[in-house]
Amino acid sequence: MQKTELTINRKKRSIEADPRTTLLDALRHHLDLTGTKKGCDHGQCGACTVLGNGRRINSCLTLACMHDGDEITTIEGLGTPDDLSPLQAAFVRHDGYQCGYCTPGQICSATAMLQEVAEGWPSNVTEDVEVAPPLSREEIAERMSGNICRCSAYPNIVKAILEAAEADQ
Amino acid sequence: MRPFNYSRAETEKEAADAGSDGATFIAGGTNLLDLMKLEVMTPDALVDINPLDLKSISTTDDGGLRIGALVTNSDCAADQRVRHDYPVLSKAILAGASGQLRNKATTGGNLCQRTRCYYFYDTAMPCNKREPGSGCGAIGGVNRLHAILGASDACIATYPGDMAVALSALDASVEIRSANGNMRSVPVTDFHRLPGDTPEKDNVLETGDLITAVTLPPPPGGTHVYRKVRDRSSYAFALVSVAAVAKMENGKISGIRLAFGGIAHKPWHDPAVEDVLTGESPSEALFDKAGEILLKDAIGQGSNDFKIPLARRTLSAVLRQATASGASA
Incomplete structure (x- = not known):
C-alpha cells in the first residue's frame, strides 16, 4: 500500500492505496468524487480530465501515488449548482451536451485550455507557431480534440467555450 | 494491471541503480500505463523519475538548446526559443496526441514511445516485439499502419511518434547517462533501430541507461x-x-x-x-x-x-x- 497526500479542490486529502490505483480510481473510489468520469480508461476519450497543478491531464493514465503533494482540481472544484463557473454556465446556456457523461471532462479540459490560450500556447492549426493565435472555432476544435462527445454535441460545446472565452476578455 | 513495486528516484544515480536492477522508469506514464493495463508490459518494479532535476530548457555553449528529459511536450512546444529557432519541433509536437497527453508526456519518454501495431497491443496474437519468437501477426495480416521501409521478416511495426521525426530533421542528439555514470550522446537518427531479428529492442538504450536530455545544434534557420x-x-x-x-x-x-x-x-x-x-x-x-x-x-x-x-x-x-x-x- 502506498500513502499519498494531495490537495484536492483546495482541501488536503490523504489516501492509502495499491500503487496500481490510477488518479481516476482514487478520486472515484477512495475520495467519493464521482464527478470525474471513466470512459475508455486509456486516455483516448478525455472523460476523466482533471487539472493537475493547473494543467489538464487524463486522470486514467497517471498513478495516484505519482501525485504526492500535487494540487488536483476536479469538476466539483470548479463550481457548484448554486455558483457555476463561467464555462459551466455557458454549457448550460448553450446545451453543450446530450447525455452529459463527457461534460465534466469537457469543462475541466476547456478551463485549462483557455488558460493555455491566455499564456499564448500555439496549436496544430496555428498558422505561425511563433505568434500567439486568437481563439477561433478551428482553434477550439483542435485544442479540444482529446475530449470526445459520443452524442456529438460539438457545435454547442464550441459555442459555449467561445462565449465563456469572450466574456472573460 | 499486474502488481509492481513503486519507488521514487531522487537522484540520477538512484534511478540508474534501480534501472540496473530491472526496474522500469516512469515519467509521464501515458504510454507505459496504457500498456500495463493491457498487460503488454508487465514490469515488476516502477521507478518514478519525476523528482529528477531534468525539467529545464537551457542554451548550450555552442548556441544550441538542451531540453531536459522531463520537459513536457507542452512546455517544449510552447517554449519561445523552440518556436522561434526550431519551429519544426513545435509543429511536430503539436501534431501529436491531445492537449491532456502533451501535458504529461515528456521529452525522454516520448522518444521511448512503443509502436501502435495492433498485434503488439493484442496479447492473444503473436508478436515478436512483445514476445520474441512468437511470430508476426501483422505480416499477412492487417497492416495498414505498418512499415514500407526497413522492415524485416520478424517485424513490420512503425515508430509512431512525431517529435522524434522533427528532432531527426534538426540533427538533434540524445544525451544518455549509462548505469556507471558515464555520459554519451547519440544522434536521434541512430537512437531508434531497425527491427532486424531483434524487434523487441526499439532503440539503443542498454539496461540502466537514463535519457537525461535532448540537445539541438545551433538554430539552422531556413x-x-x-x-x-x-x-x-x-x-x-x-x-x-x-x-x-x-x-x-x-x-x-x-x-x-x-x-x-x-x-x-x-x-x-x-x-x-x-x-x-x-x-x-x-x-x-x-x-x-x-x-x-x-x-x-x-x-x-x-x-x-x-x-x-x-x-x-x-x-x-x-x-x-x-x-x-x-x-x-
Missing part, C-alpha cells in the same frame, strides 16, 4: 515544415509524416534536412534524398526524383501499399512548401 497525413485531422497517428528544414539561396536549395514518420521502425532519414536536392532549383521533376530515391526499396505489405504513393506525394507537397519562399529570389 523554412521549417512538418506535414502529417492521418485518418482524421487531429489526435491520430501518422500514416506518413515529413519534417523539413530547407534553406534557399539564389533560387536554389542550398541546404535541406528531411525526416519521415509513419513509414519505418524508426524516424526515417536518408542522406541520398537530401543530396539529390541540394544545389538544385526546385521543380516538380526534382521532387519526383527525390521521392524515387526515398522509396526505391519500399515494399508494401498489402493494406499499407497506399503509403508508397502517399509518401511520394507528401514529400512533393512538403518540398513545394519548404522551397517556395526562396524559389524566385
